[in-house]
Amino acid sequence: MNQSNINIGEEIYKWASDLFPMCRSITGQGVRETLTYLKNILPELAIFEVESGTKAFDWEVPDEWNIREAYILDPDGKKIIDFRNNNLHIVNYSVPTDVSLSLEELDKHLYSISERPNAIPYVTSYYERNWGFCLTHKQRQSLQPGIYRAVVDSTLAPGFLTYGELVLPGRDKTEVLLSTYICHPSLANNEISGPVVTAALSKWLISLSERKHTYRIVFVPETIGSIIYISRHLKHLKESVIAGFNVTCVGDDMAYTYLASRHGSTLADRVARHVLGHLDPGYVSHPFLKRGSDERQYCAPGVDLPVVSIMRTRYGDYPEYHTSDDNLDFISPEGLGGGFNALRCCIEVLELNEILVNTVLCEPQLGRRDLISNIGYGPGKADIDRRVLSHLLAYCDGSKDLVELCEIINLPLWDISKAIDILKEEGLIEATTVNRSKMT
Amino acid sequence: MNQSNINIGEEIYKWASDLFPMCRSITGQGVRETLTYLKNILPELAIFEVESGTKAFDWEVPDEWNIREAYILDPDGKKIIDFRNNNLHIVNYSVPTDVSLSLEELDKHLYSISERPNAIPYVTSYYERNWGFCLTHKQRQSLQPGIYRAVVDSTLAPGFLTYGELVLPGRDKTEVLLSTYICHPSLANNEISGPVVTAALSKWLISLSERKHTYRIVFVPETIGSIIYISRHLKHLKESVIAGFNVTCVGDDMAYTYLASRHGSTLADRVARHVLGHLDPGYVSHPFLKRGSDERQYCAPGVDLPVVSIMRTRYGDYPEYHTSDDNLDFISPEGLGGGFNALRCCIEVLELNEILVNTVLCEPQLGRRDLISNIGYGPGKADIDRRVLSHLLAYCDGSKDLVELCEIINLPLWDISKAIDILKEEGLIEATTVNRSKMT
Amino acid sequence: MNQSNINIGEEIYKWASDLFPMCRSITGQGVRETLTYLKNILPELAIFEVESGTKAFDWEVPDEWNIREAYILDPDGKKIIDFRNNNLHIVNYSVPTDVSLSLEELDKHLYSISERPNAIPYVTSYYERNWGFCLTHKQRQSLQPGIYRAVVDSTLAPGFLTYGELVLPGRDKTEVLLSTYICHPSLANNEISGPVVTAALSKWLISLSERKHTYRIVFVPETIGSIIYISRHLKHLKESVIAGFNVTCVGDDMAYTYLASRHGSTLADRVARHVLGHLDPGYVSHPFLKRGSDERQYCAPGVDLPVVSIMRTRYGDYPEYHTSDDNLDFISPEGLGGGFNALRCCIEVLELNEILVNTVLCEPQLGRRDLISNIGYGPGKADIDRRVLSHLLAYCDGSKDLVELCEIINLPLWDISKAIDILKEEGLIEATTVNRSKMT
Numbered sequence A, B, C: 001m002n003q004s005n006i007n008i009g010e011e012i013y014k015w016a017s018d019l020f021p022m023c024r025s026i027t028g029q030g031v032r033e034t035l036t037y038l039k040n041i042l043p044e045l046a047i048f049e050v051e052s053g054t055k056a057f058d059w060e061v062p063d064e065w066n067i068r069e070a071y072i073l074d075p076d077g078k079k080i081i082d083f084r085n086n087n088l089h090i091v092n093y094s095v096p097t098d099v100s101l102s103l104e105e106l107d108k109h110l111y112s113i114s115e116r117p118n119a120i121p122y123v124t125s126y127y128e129r130n131w132g133f134c135l136t137h138k139q140r141q142s143l144q145p146g147i148y149r150a151v152v153d154s155t156l157a158p159g160f161l162t163y164g165e166l167v168l169p170g171r172d173k174t175e176v177l178l179s180t181y182i183c184h185p186s187l188a189n190n191e192i193s194g195p196v197v198t199a200a201l202s203k204w205l206i207s208l209s210e211r212k213h214t215y216r217i218v219f220v221p222e223t224i225g226s227i228i229y230i231s232r233h234l235k236h237l238k239e240s241v242i243a244g245f246n247v248t249c250v251g252d253d254m255a256y257t258y259l260a261s262r263h264g265s266t267l268a269d270r271v272a273r274h275v276l277g278h279l280d281p282g283y284v285s286h287p288f289l290k291r292g293s294d295e296r297q298y299c300a301p302g303v304d305l306p307v308v309s310i311m312r313t314r315y316g317d318y319p320e321y322h323t324s325d326d327n328l329d330f331i332s333p334e335g336l337g338g339g340f341n342a343l344r345c346c347i348e349v350l351e352l353n354e355i356l357v358n359t360v361l362c363e364p365q366l367g368r369r370d371l372i373s374n375i376g377y378g379p380g381k382a383d384i385d386r387r388v389l390s391h392l393l394a395y396c397d398g399s400k401d402l403v404e405l406c407e408i409i410n411l412p413l414w415d416i417s418k419a420i421d422i423l424k425e426e427g428l429i430e431a432t433t434v435n436r437s438k439m440t
Helices: A003-019 A029-041 A103-107 A137-142 A188-207 A224-240 A267-279 A333-352 A386-395 A402-409 A413-425 B003-019 B029-041 B103-107 B137-142 B188-207 B224-240 B267-279 B333-352 B386-395 B402-409 B413-425 C003-019 C029-041 C103-107 C137-142 C188-207 C224-240 C267-279 C333-352 C386-395 C402-409 C413-425
Strands: A046-051 A064-073 A079-082 A097-102 A147-157 A160-168 A175-181 A214-220 A241-247 A257-259 A284-286 A307-311 A355-358 A397-401 A429-431 B046-051 B064-073 B079-082 B097-102 B147-157 B160-168 B175-181 B214-220 B241-247 B257-259 B284-286 B307-311 B355-358 B397-401 B429-431 C046-051 C064-073 C079-082 C097-102 C147-157 C160-168 C175-181 C214-220 C241-247 C257-259 C284-286 C307-311 C355-358 C397-401 C429-431
Touching (some): A029 A160, A029 A214, A175 A188, A188 A241, A267 A307, A355 A402, A386 A402, B003 B188, B103 B147, B160 B188, B214 B224, B224 B241, B241 B267, B307 B333, B355 B402, B397 B402, B413 B429, C003 C188, C029 C046, C029 C160, C175 C188, C175 C224, C224 C241, C307 C333, C386 C402
Parallel strands (some): A257 A284
Antiparallel strands (some): C064 C079, C097 C147, C355 C429
């Protein structure tokens, strides 16, 4: 990784550290605080509030949940579990409670993982009114019989679901969708890495002097949020989105992962495989069968958007997933910088991608233009490998886009863009009217 | 294999034992006796007689052959070969003969296999008037010079070709064809296993409270019989048959074999591969190049029916094939029960197969319907793995049938039918108008 | 290889030996001498002259180059490099020169290969006025400081580009293109093997009593010559050529090589793979990415002719390539005979190839026609394996040509042509109207 990505990685890590402690859920103040922080980075970010009870396809926005305090006192009155220490201690969406109860009764409300005895699990109960506490298995086993007191100072009442949207217009109406989620409390890779890397991508996109595509970037609570968003924009999304990326688990520094769209061969799939194939030939490739995040909605039958996931380590493929061990130590500036870089490369490829066609029949005379050496086999003035020029001229036939062409010649698109520019300047290749069926 | 298949296997073996001794040929009393026995099991079986000389495509029904006695007396007048001991001793369709002749002359009419010296081969001469005897190579080598007498008390004269047909109507006009042959004398795997397993399948189909498809089940002499049958029903078969199975060699207990249709990717092929892939992942897969039975006619150019073979050990792939060693010891209740089970599973898959489509956009809320647990990741009331429900909802897009869907999710169709029923009851998926082009 | 190919190989080698010493270039007397020699073998050969300055697509015919003498005198006046010894010594297209210069200055005009110190390299400077000498690296290193004299007695002036064309009409208007080049000086495999094998193929084609296809055979200077030729005949070539072969590097006796067309699945590709797959299962297969000869023009976008290369060892895949080691010792009668044979087989396959269809439904009765034995499994009167007859009847369905059919049944087309003839005679199969889309 180059120095620029490391610097970016460090900035992204700083944002992650700030956002990590907030207690997010699918609704409530934690989400608003998160979006407010992101709006400081991205002033153009628009924040939307959707009323509880609003319907979206098979779903309904639930009551808004907020929490102030939650703890358990042991038989001696000692506070043995406290939400203030770790917001994973409370089952997300726990209803207000203040009860004294035996250990046996309390145990029905406790969650731990025997295989990972020092980690606090992450548990939710969004759609069934319930309460519970999560704790390490070690602590759970140490609890002595007696009367405990469990206090949950929360509210669960009509309110709003909150999400953010940033639309960066481009030259064309074709859109690229970036979607990330903001609904998990203090989890690092499988939550906060997504919004911070997406924020960095947004900042970089804003800084570009020109964009070919329009970028639609959404920060939504997982599942219910993407469903709400799709329900509000389905027609437009289906008409405009040529590629999309669900951004999650982009903070650790292990191998890269590609998770296919449902169709498996959309432009987003081809771009993701092209980019990861060159950045990390040993990347992990998963079919849509292994889905687990908002691609479930974006790729659902009838929605059918060309959305893939590019991750570092996929949710579920690391044992720290959905536990207190998925914390700021699990992610790193290098990991975040790498995640940023992979997605930026995908966007660059989408910006560069087009269908080119030769303007002359047979090979043009490159020597006359000093594009290749006139004696022997050396390069010409532009110092470009003659095979690259020849491959471009041989395969630019108006029937395939540059991603396909690059797969044939086995070079990353970013490595041949200079050669493309020169051949365009020389008038030897030109873009054809974009064939949408080929581009998507 | 479960107990029910073993019990069925034993019943099937009993039928095989009864039918084994009859001297079948492509015409004659042996065929009629066989069909009469099967009609006892399947009273609905219709028996048809087709007159000698009747034309069918490039063929003509030959004269009917019947045989009472056939033997050879050695120079001492001792009966050394007797049709009564084994009906393979006589070349099938031998003309009436009573001659005395030298060993040298006799030898031109003898057939044996040097590589398998204790086995009597099976030889026919349907379309050229001839006579001959088959014997073990060992016996042939022991024959001493001298004058022998060869007697064949047969008739070969205008008569009929006989076949059986059973049509079990279903809810739809789509038809499934089962075809088996009844023309070999005492051969067990490569003859009698076919009609008895087919009879068991017929009995089971009759017992079903409802059938989606119509089942057309034919018991015909091989080659000439299927050609006659096709010539009489070609238009109807081409319009109606969505899948067919040639039933032969289903009695031994070695690995399963799939022999593809000519096209190789019909519904019958997909179902056979789906079923055998789950019943016996090590099953043998043969292209149509390895054909050898009535699929040659059903899949001929211009006939083009979607017919495959599911076998235990394929004709020609076992050394006992077409010899007296392919006898009742070569097949077993377990083998027959397994052959029955594989074909029954194919039929069950065909009955369950349909094209389903989601009724809601995005994932439906399964928790609200108690189809998954509302807290944690456990199953809901119906105790169905949430991944199975999710996979069904993700892939039921109206573009693929359940066999294709099951290949994607790598589960046998019979294992997900409960989940399908529940999602249908909940109104979350529904059948679409059958797209015949997809179904065939 | 059979005796006939060895005899042909010896004749071809004789021609190669005669043509080898001539100093060819892309224009000039060397090309004319070469074509005159070939016209002695092929009196029908038409020779065309194209004036310098004639435009063709992005190119222009350059001035004509001729050379009489070229040498270098060392400081002692000794002739140390002499074009008369080896015409590779002079950089092709060197302008007239007579200068005295220091070793340092001379060195800028010298070309050698350090990795191959005893070989003289082959260098050209067609499109930039320059001069130079090629020598062994060993000799170059032995040169002592002092004043050298370099003399090039050449002319570079308006004239003509010369090429040859032979059109052998066939029954149909479908054309097969053979293209080879005549522009390298004394190089054996990567030059002279091409025209001599092509001449032998032409002679053989002329000798045939009947040809189905028309054969268009061109002897052109590489690149500029094929571009000129295409520019003059593009419309006709696109309408008529069903398959083409660029003939080069067909003289050594190592493995065969196939270099795909740009599309990779044209009739020429299928035929080449079919032939080499049976002649030499270990043949080397290269994608179009590895192109390097006139297929670059014939397969260029917009030209898109179905042209492949069949070679022995591909240019660039042997270290002697483009050096004085690619000489008459590098090629052999066996190598040339093998190259001839591979291409002749391709032509035979193209002549035999057609789409056949059954005339009867179901299998025909072969026994009645004595095409198979009526008793047992032996062959009939024509002694043809019954599986071959059966395969032909099973797969001749009017949807695939014989090359595809042969790939399915894994037999070379030339091995089943007798069976095809017999089935045609019996009226059991017949050609269908050629479906051009299938044939190309």
